[in-house]
Amino acid sequence: METTTARELILLVLLVKILAAAAIASIMARFANFKNLLFVSDKSLQQRLQFGVVLGVPLMFGAALRIILQYQAPDLGMEGAILAGVLGGTGAGVAAGALAAFPALFHQELLALPFLVAAGAMGGFARYLAAS
Secondary structure, rough: OOOHHHHHHHHHHHHHHHHHHHHHHHHHHOOOHHHHHOOOOOOOOHHHHHHHHHHHHHHHHHHHHHHHOOOOOOOOOHHHHHHHHHHHOHHHHHHHHHHHHHHHHHOOOOHHHHHHHHHHHHHHHHHHHHOO
């Protein structure tokens, strides 16, 4: 019996991330409020922040699971912050990134907050660059 190689471990982590993202998306798509926030073309600042918070809460739970289980697969913080920025704008990306970084901050991972906030802001900037 062979031991698990690094490639197999990376593939397993990516597969678990895809499964977690699909599960979160299928749960969130059932709520009418989320659909309304997602499909509004010109969002107000309040709607952008609501969208970021709605996406940020599952990301926060994923980061908390990563810390509790000491396993990196359920943490979708960076991917989720970028996605929130692309779909909801800079405010949504920053809000989602900040929420996703809170469990890491309590675990003494001090660079998580600026990194995830910057990732969300970059997603928002990509939204504005792609619009033109």
